[in-house]
Amino acid sequence: MVKFMHEGIEEQEGNLQEEELEFALAALDDSLPEVENPLQEINLGIEEDPRPTFISTLLEELVKNEIIALLHDFKDCFAWHYHEMPGLDRGLVEHKLPIKEGYLPVKQVRRRMSMET
Template sequence: MKLFMQDLAINMAEFTHESTENQEEEELQEEEIYLGTEEDPRPTFISALLKESLKSELIALLQEFRDCFAWHYHEMPGLDRELVEHKLPIKEGYLSVKQARKRMSMDTELKVKEEIERLLKAGFIRPAIDADWLANIVPVLKRKTGAVRICVDYRNLKEASPKDEYPMPMADMLVDGVAPNQMLSFMDGNTGYNQIMVAEGDIHKTAFMCLGHTGAFEYTVMPFGLRNVGATY
């Protein structure tokens, strides 16, 4: 058993090494196409290894149903609250926490401020008036685009929230289910969490502070970092 685990570790290391080496090669196998206009190109990617006849059919299909996809925040009105909304119950005995304010570099602060403005314009966040809970922003840089993703340090709120044990899908069963098919396509849910509303009575618990802005903000839609967001999604 020990020998088997050692072999497995070596194989995983080799696989990881090969994956790193082949990353650039795999990126070259993607072909970027545009489903919009010169002003709003709406890029997406398809495999460059597809046969030309199949590639043409796929591009035509994407063009026909391009109104089903979203590239911008304002194109996502969100799901009806009667269908689903995210609730944030608090376990008995836990008190609200206001974190001490943290610093960030000037360059990061400017990028965070730009993203905050976009979130405000889209209605994903709103100014917080009465905040019992208050968290810090954790900016995450996207290497591919250079943009900044706004994450919030919700560790205190997560600790105070009971865990939803809703069972997640099993990946191997999903793969087995599509095995007989000839083609597999992946669709990225563009800011999928943000299409689910936070329950009105719990919005104030998502409050966070932002350098470069006066006051605080709170999420009206489900953000990353909260407990049970995966189960709700």
């Protein structure tokens, strides 16, 4: 149990409001949530040049087999390496952070997301 003091509406009267909150320490809350949709790895390449992709294990067996067959039929439509995409402008695939000379990038604090959302 941790007590926090914060300034609330009563601040105008010179009082501080006290609250007791229960919480898990952020350092102890590093567990990953259970995966809701487990994935199955499908290799569309060969052993020397693997080309992994993933499909849901929750699919019906008939649908899963049809998707796997479709992926194998159209595996030449996917690119796993940059050299497989000739003519593609690098500006579309490269991330750049334009910072004016003489300035430092703004460093923001890490924001933790709720595990429930």
